[in-house]
Amino acid sequence: MRLFHGLSAFPLTPADASGRVDTEAQGRLLDPLCAAGVDSIGLLGSTGIYAYLTREERLRAVRAAVARVGGRTPLLVGIGALRTDQAQGLARDAADAGADALLLAPVSYTPLTQGEVYEHVRAVARATDLPICLYNNPGTTHFTFGRELIERLAGLEAVAAVKMPLPADGDFAGELTALRCRTALSIGYSGDWGAADALLAGADAWYSVVAGLLPRLALSLVRAARAGDEVEVRRIDERCRPLWDTFRTFGSLRVMYVLQDLLALGTAEPPRPLLPLGDADRERIAEALAPLRAGEAG
Amino acid sequence: MRLFHGLSAFPLTPADASGRVDTEAQGRLLDPLCAAGVDSIGLLGSTGIYAYLTREERLRAVRAAVARVGGRTPLLVGIGALRTDQAQGLARDAADAGADALLLAPVSYTPLTQGEVYEHVRAVARATDLPICLYNNPGTTHFTFGRELIERLAGLEAVAAVKMPLPADGDFAGELTALRCRTALSIGYSGDWGAADALLAGADAWYSVVAGLLPRLALSLVRAARAGDEVEVRRIDERCRPLWDTFRTFGSLRVMYVLQDLLALGTAEPPRPLLPLGDADRERIAEALAPLRAGEAG
Numbered sequence: 001m002r003l004f005h006g007l008s009a010f011p012l013t014p015a016d017a018s019g020r021v022d023t024e025a026q027g028r029l030l031d032p033l034c035a036a037g038v039d040s041i042g043l044l045g046s047t048g049i050y051a052y053l054t055r056e057e058r059l060r061a062v063r064a065a066v067a068r069v070g071g072r073t074p075l076l077v078g079i080g081a082l083r084t085d086q087a088q089g090l091a092r093d094a095a096d097a098g099a100d101a102l103l104l105a106p107v108s109y110t111p112l113t114q115g116e117v118y119e120h121v122r123a124v125a126r127a128t129d130l131p132i133c134l135y136n137n138p139g140t141t142h143f144t145f146g147r148e149l150i151e152r153l154a155g156l157e158a159v160a161a162v163k164m165p166l167p168a169d170g171d172f173a174g175e176l177t178a179l180r181c182r183t184a185l186s187i188g189y190s191g192d193w194g195a196a197d198a199l200l201a202g203a204d205a206w207y208s209v210v211a212g213l214l215p216r217l218a219l220s221l222v223r224a225a226r227a228g229d230e231v232e233v234r235r236i237d238e239r240c241r242p243l244w245d246t247f248r249t250f251g252s253l254r255v256m257y258v259l260q261d262l263l264a265l266g267t268a269e270p271p272r273p274l275l276p277l278g279d280a281d282r283e284r285i286a287e288a289l290a291p292l293r294a295g296e297a298g
Numbered sequence: 299m300r301l302f303h304g305l306s307a308f309p310l311t312p313a314d315a316s317g318r319v320d321t322e323a324q325g326r327l328l329d330p331l332c333a334a335g336v337d338s339i340g341l342l343g344s345t346g347i348y349a350y351l352t353r354e355e356r357l358r359a360v361r362a363a364v365a366r367v368g369g370r371t372p373l374l375v376g377i378g379a380l381r382t383d384q385a386q387g388l389a390r391d392a393a394d395a396g397a398d399a400l401l402l403a404p405v406s407y408t409p410l411t412q413g414e415v416y417e418h419v420r421a422v423a424r425a426t427d428l429p430i431c432l433y434n435n436p437g438t439t440h441f442t443f444g445r446e447l448i449e450r451l452a453g454l455e456a457v458a459a460v461k462m463p464l465p466a467d468g469d470f471a472g473e474l475t476a477l478r479c480r481t482a483l484s485i486g487y488s489g490d491w492g493a494a495d496a497l498l499a500g501a502d503a504w505y506s507v508v509a510g511l512l513p514r515l516a517l518s519l520v521r522a523a524r525a526g527d528e529v530e531v532r533r534i535d536e537r538c539r540p541l542w543d544t545f546r547t548f549g550s551l552r553v554m555y556v557l558q559d560l561l562a563l564g565t566a567e568p569p570r571p572l573l574p575l576g577d578a579d580r581e582r583i584a585e586a587l588a589p590l591r592a593g594e595a596g
Contacts, residue, residue, distance in 0.1 A: 017383070018383060019381065019383070046407070046408065051380055051407035051408075052380055052381055052407070082349055082350055083317065083350055083569055083570065083571075084570035084571045085315070085316065085317070085570065106571070107407070109344070109349035109350070109405070109438050110344065110349075110438060110549060110551050110572060111437065111438075111549065112571060112572070113573075115573065116571045116572060116573050117571065119570075119571060119573060120570070120571035123570070123571075139409065140407050140408060140409075142440050251408060251409065253408050271381055272381065272382035272383065272417075272418070272421070273381075273382045273404070273410060273414045273415065273417060273418035273421075274408060274410070274414060275411075275413065275414050275417060
């Protein structure tokens with residue numbers, strides 16, 4: 001099951017100031033991901049600014065991506081929304097447009113209970129036949145999945161995977177063991193600066209922001225981990241450290257907009273109120289990027 | 299300036315399962331607020347589920363409220379949105395429909411910086427001539443205004459007030475003094491269980507959830523505080539304690555849906571994924587409400 005294993009790359013979704021998606025620019029970001037051989041593409045994730053796009057624009061983005069990718073790489077599509085009926089509609093849109101799987105973030109405004117999120121996921125799961133990856137990212141959704149809730153949700157046929165935040169105590173092995181004792185879910189992680197540890201501990205997947213622009217770099221890390229070559233994993237991770245530091249300082253989304261520009265892969269700006277980073281910050285990101293560019297030549 | 303002083307009552311916005319606002323049911327909630335003499339109505343606040351309604355439905359709600367209230371009570375309208383252009387559009391809609399002021403919540407998905415929220419508010423302030431109340435509620439917006447940011451924003455002509463969360467250390471007097479040294483903003487608080495302390499410390503306004511259904515109860519507390527009658531304030535607050543406890547346990551929004559039903563003021567349900575509370579919880583709320591009902595008879 002390539003979908004929820006290995007490297008899932010999360011590209012930006014280029015859009016203009018009014019929130020209209022530039023599908024041609026999106027295509028130029030997707031082609032290198034397919035060519036590099038990532039295992040899946042996480043379209044309209046947090047990095048794909050799904051939260052800032054209308055249902056219509058999200059559908060346009062999925063349709064254009066399906067046409068562009070043309071079956072080369074499985075497409076995991078973010079369908080998070082504040083309302084259950086909205087998320088169901090987005091799920092149907094994604095399914096109709098040809099997505100391979102759904103990424104469901106329990107976005108919240110009023111803080112949600114565990115029981116509310118259970119019913120939310122259940123209702124969305126019924127809307128299509130596609131497999132679902134739960135999106136556990138308290139930093140953006142402001143909802144924290146309890147372990148019992150994950151276990152209950154794993155009982156739903158459609159729920160196939162979970163995308164976890166980095167464990168606060170760094171104990172990936174303990175968390176993976178605990179989840180695998182009670183569920184058959186694919187377990188992956190986001191938070192690029194913790195990917196090396198997650199993969200070495202045996203995580204099924206890395207839901208990677210940096211892979212959205214530097215897929216070969218991310219693949220080299222995944223492959224070294226798969227080969228059990230811890231020395232090589234650590235070497236790559238160490239080379240990335242200055243970039244990870246900018247992700248943590250500025251938020252990975254803001255850094256991605258600078259990276260696409262530095263790599264001449266796009267010129268889109270973040271949706272306001274998010275602001276483009278200033279010159280000093282861009283300079284710091286350029287320095288962190290410099291040693292990582294060599295490996296990307298296709 | 300009645301707008302940002304005294305009691306601002308935050309009613310529910312009744313809507314069906316698809317998110318269509320029932321403007322007639324909304325009107326039945328607004329009439330008692332005007333009749334009781336609240337100082338302003340906070341339409342489409344968090345309690346008014348603005349985050350779960352489309353721009354079209356929000357505009358319908360404002361138009362209907364303006365027509366229903368007919369100038370009896372100033373209308374403060376929530377215009378929070380994830381995108382700056384959306385918030386600007388909502389501000390223009392509210393102004394065109396006849397709102398008296400705007401309540402601007404810096405809703406976030408990607409965590410926002412202080413500078414981004416400054417530019418966001420500045421851009422929204424330019425969209426209309428209406429005065430703005432900043433909505434500082436980290437529990438729902440997931441953004442915390444630093445004191446420096448509040449001071450900077452107070453320099454914008456349109457920014458007239460701030461709705462603060464209860465101070466973590468309970469030091470209302472210290473916070474009021476600090477803010478008043480540096481700004482001319484009206485300073486009000488939300489979090490009904492802290493209203494007694496806030497008002498006794500001299501806060502300008504109470505942005506009240508309970509006042510959306512029990513306006514006379516809330517007015518009695520405000521008037522006792524204005525009269526300097528601390529004994530009476532404490533007596534009323536103490537009678538409300540069991541209700542405040544349910545607000546803190548279940549979230550005030552979920553409790554308000556039960557209260558409207560118990561008071562025979564409406565039958566709307568919360569927007570899914572929020573779920574109606576179960577029988578045991580409703581029973582607890584009914585018990586907390588019982589001693590508070592007497593004073594509401596108009």
